[in-house]
Amino acid sequence: MSKHSEIRKRNNPDRTHDPKIKINDLKHKSKSKQSFTKPSNLATIFLMVIVISGIGYWRYQTMLKEVVKIPLGVHKINQDNSTSATVNPDRFWGSYRPNLYFGMKTRSPQSPLFGFMWLTQFAREMPPPVRHWCDQGDSLQKYGWLKHDGVNFGIQELEERTYKIRTEFVKRIGGQHGGDWTARISVTPKGSAKETVVSLMFYVALDGQGTLQQELIKNRLSAVTGSSEELGDFSLSFSKQKGPNSAKYNHLISYVSRLDKITDLVKNAFQVKAWDKEHTLPFFALGGRLVPRESPGGPNIMVYQVTVHLPSEIEIVYESGSFVNRPNTLSGDIFQQELTKYSTAFDKRFTKTFALEEKGYNSADIDFAKAAMSNMIGGIGYFYGSSVVQSRYNDKPIEYWPAALYTAVPSRSFFPRGFLWDEGFHNLLISRWDSTISKDILSHWFDLINIEGWIPREQILGDEARARVPVEFVVQHNENANPPTLFLPLQRLVSEMKGSTDPKDRHFLESIFPRLKTWFDWYNSTQRGSQPLTYRWRGRDFHPKHELNPKTLTSGLDDFPRASHPTVDERHVDLRCWIALASGILADIADAVGKDSSEYKATYAVLSDNKLLQTLHWWPQKQRFADYGLHTDKISLVKPKPPPNVHPNNLPPMQKERMVKAEPTYQFINAFGYVSLFPFLLKFVDPNSVQLFKLLGDLKNPDLLWTNFGLRSLARTAPLYNRHNTEHDPPYWRGAIWINMNYLTLGALNHYAKTEGQYQKLANGIYTELRNNVVSNIIKEYRRTGYIWEQYDDKSGNGKGSHPFTGWSALVVLIMAEEY
Structure with a gap:
């Protein structure tokens, strides 16, 4: 029984099952009351009960509809005047558009x-x-x-x-x-x-x-x-x-x-x-x-x-x-x-x-790095407005409370607004350049938490921002999460502030702690799986008609293959790792501010336990970590048959539909790629384990993820490698090279190369070669095209997607500096 269920039963005990109270006793008491009550009074009482119950139900339903737009009831980190000219004149003006x-x-x-x-x-x-x-x-x-x-x-x-x-x-x-x-x-x-x-x-x-x-x-x-x-x-x-x-x-x-x-x-x-x-x-x-x-x-x-x-x-x-x-x-x-x-x-x-000169880079390479970092910093904007949100209790979308957001953006041309999971990666670089700017950004994001503990994952605030977003992406649903990557820069900031004597650092940690607790609790209550200690991203389409594999936008890895038939029994290994990371950092923050950290340490110990992780997510047959769910690879997209007796010239546009050619079964998902690496990326794999040895070997396999330009997102041997997800929806996370995931990979390789274990030398060799591949290709493409790109082609290394993409692709600066 969960803690939530236990509390609910304590507050609402089923008295008819209490052995001390008999059903006949209840009937007797009811009759005895009737003998002393007039019928007219009973009717009045009954009517009053109905009216009061109706009012109470109406108020309860109204409250449920309003919850999604109620701010968390703790002190805001940023007071209303915190960005004003009198309080913060240094950053009052800026290129915030x-x-x-x-x-x-x-x-x-x-x-x-x-x-x-x-x-x-x-x-x-x-x-x-x-x-x-x-x-x-x-x-x-x-x-x-x-x-x-x-x-x-x-x-x-x-x-x-x-x-x-x-x-x-x-x-x-x-x-x-x-x-x-x-x-x-x-x-x-x-x-x-x-x-x-x-x-x-x-x-x-x-x-x-x-x-x-x-x-x-x-x-x-x-x-x-x-x-x-x-x-x-x-x-x-x-x-x-x-x-x-x-x-x-x-x-x-x-x-x-x-x-x-x-x-x-x-x-x-x-x-x-x-x-x-x-x-x-x-x-x-x-x-x-x-x-x-x-x-x-x-x-x-x-x-x-x-x-x-x-x-x-x-x-x-x-x-x-x-x-x-x-x-x-x-x-x-x-x-x-x-x-x-x-x-x-x-x-x-x-x-x-x-210190890029010390790493052997020439002046042209350093100028490139300055431009990459400057585009991240120069891409910070200030937005004000209301998100459009909806919960299952709302018939129609409603507006969040009006709020400000000081944030970097992934791409000035294509995504000029705040994205929750992108912002964690952004602040790995921003915090290295200016920790005060980073803490200001993080504070603005944490002030967006509602009373449930939810943060809308895409922030579309103001007329200019909304004008750049397709209608279908405007409404944010409160059951949908996003990777809690804001914990990534916090990991660095917390370690720096632990020994700080600056009262502002202590105040920052004390201010964010209650919000982080609520945010973490929201993940644990809304994204947990049907089995103990498992987690599942919400937001997948349980009845797809046109998708080869239902997208998981909430994971941030949009079309990365998951179970072909979404169910409540899915297990997502990347989400489990994100929750484990968050619990460990929350424990550190609790220790830093003198709060009880035992609950978070216990959670971290369980979720990072290698034996339990292997029980739930290690696929013995393929010797790799994987998602688990109801799945079949035998699916294709086909044109539907035209209606009978309709002339071809009169046919409406008909999109390809999904055809399932074999019954799905519960199994590990055959999609080796970024998701499979998460226990390694977030450094949970034991440094002496056979699992680490197998992962390191798979990284270097060119038939799987290895290229001369970085690690591709999905193995060439995977059934959905480079496949369209709908007739008009090209592959996104199905083979292309993404810099944020390569950054995490390099950080993990660097960690295992420096951590005592059997595979230090192997990890270091892969690290050196992969780092060179990633950096040299990004610089080559920048000089060839003039831009840093959203993703890179795994066959040619050519830039793809939106540009300039100096959101997380600008992490190349930290890769050059070997800052992880």
């Missing part, structure tokens, strides 16, 4: 938004495309941060076919509202492309309250002044372009109802004007003041446009009205001095932190 090629905002719920756009005039495509949101369809040859420290400055390059754009920004703290910042945008032609004409645009838009006023000089927008509750008075000034050629200046003053519609607003505001006196070259210019009559309170967006021959350079200077003792304007030579100062400090800090 990772979905844009370049944008600035504050860490506040209704920050004014600042952003950069551009277009190439006289292009073949008419009207010329406007670059604003990071989009793979724009086909930029390269873009990303070269240096970004997460606090003071950033340098980025964006490369079009015929020219390069460089965006640089520097901040300066001062006053009561976060201080000043300046952005410099320079454009240089490539080769002989000096005749290229480019329009550079920079805008400010209000998200809610506030006002904007334009300053015009000879019909040129020279500055914007504004005010808002959080920023007070401020100004945004635009320098004249610096270059050998004259420029044309245009602007837009308008109103936008939703911030995800800014690009559409700008496109619709273009007018065709003459570039030359002969009126032979039309160019696209913003139309000036175009404020719609229905705008509630005047303009809320102003866009500056300068159109130039290349090369060219402009500066955008933001100044806070409360910065009264400003020594000088952050522009021109002053801007360059500050940028050089921060850039030099970045280089020194990077060298000290990662």
Whole structure:
């Protein structure tokens, strides 16, 4: 009997089974009561009981519907003003709009938004495309941060076919509202492309309250002044372009109802004007003041446009009205001095932190590593809004409470939002660069825990974030988990803070502990299997029609093959290992803050026990760890037969359907790959065991996972290797090389190479070769394509999927530094 069942029986005992109470006694008591009660009173009492029961049931059902959106009832880690300009001025301003090629905002719920756009005039495509949101369809040859420290400055390059754009920004703290910042945008032609004409645009838009006023000089927008509750008075000034050629200046003053519609607003505001006196070259210019009559309170967006021959350079200077003792304007030579100062400090800090020169890397390789790390740091965003959630008690999706999230993102172009399991990997690198940023990020995530102990696994907060997500992925279901990877960076942070005398470290651990306990309890109560000490990911489709193998999105390994027929009796080895890891780290945190750790130590001891692990998940026939469930490999996708008497021209589109050719049986799943490695990846395998020896041998087998570019996700011998999961759903985790899993593999190999045991030398040899394969291939592809990729092809090593993917693929920096 579980603890939950035991408590329930204690609170609601079945009195008719108590041997001290007879059924006849109950009847006798009932009759004796009736003899003293009038019938009319009985009817009244009965009616009252029905009414009270009905009200109680209605309240109970209402409560069940509301539970999913009730915050956990402990003190928040981040107080409402913790990211304000007065409490945390250093990180108040930042490039917190990772979905844009370049944008600035504050860490506040209704920050004014600042952003950069551009277009190439006289292009073949008419009207010329406007670059604003990071989009793979724009086909930029390269873009990303070269240096970004997460606090003071950033340098980025964006490369079009015929020219390069460089965006640089520097901040300066001062006053009561976060201080000043300046952005410099320079454009240089490539080769002989000096005749290229480019329009550079920079805008400010209000998200809610506030006002904007334009300053015009000879019909040129020279500055914007504004005010808002959080920023007070401020100004945004635009320098004249610096270059050998004259420029044309245009602007837009308008109103936008939703911030995800800014690009559409700008496109619709273009007018065709003459570039030359002969009126032979039309160019696209913003139309000036175009404020719609229905705008509630005047303009809320102003866009500056300068159109130039290349090369060219402009500066955008933001100044806070409360910065009264400003020594000088952050522009021109002053801007360059500050940028050089921060850039030099970045280089020194990077060298000290990662020591890549000592590992034998040359300057080009180190520049690559700086860009990879900077893209992770520069991809940190600040979001505010409500998740859309649903529990089994809700007929329709409802909104979570409004909340802020400070988080890195997996990909600026494809996944510019927070993902729970990605963020744990992100913070392995972020915490190594700046532990204060990492603890701030983790605190924001833990503040999203609801009263059940659940965190929505995908955070889609605000109009801009929601505009990038297919409708079917917006709603988050509260029975669905995600790997608790936030424990990975906590493992490092806790070890560093154990001996710390800084009261902030103690406060951080004490603040997160009750939330981690509740989160851990939620996993143990909602994701446990039908058998003791087993675990099962929820969210799989029990009745698939079009899927070859029902996906397990909640595991993070989306289409990695699991049991072909999902049941409640499945056993998932990766989830068991995640829970074991979490219990061990919770025990460490409990010890660090002086709490009772015995329960977590006991859980860790049981879940990491090799004999029990082998009993549940070791497949003797294949000599490997595996999932267990109701399964058959005899499944295919076939076109359904068309309805009779229907002409082929009148047939509706018919998707291939799943056909089961053999009855499934309960068995271990024949899918050797990343899931099979989890007891090894999280270092639970005994260093002297035959299981470790067999795993190490399998790692080096090219017919299984080994390639010259890293470990593939699924063995070539697996039945579903590189197979589509639906007619239109290509393989994802069925052969491609993923850097987060290779990072964990290298960390495990490094661990066993340094842990006394029979296989240290074998582990070290595999480690050295695999590390070289992974690093050299990522760098090769970066130089060939300009990008770090989501995944890599196991046959060619070519980058695949979304790009730039400087979420967990940026862990290559830690691999280079040998930091695990």
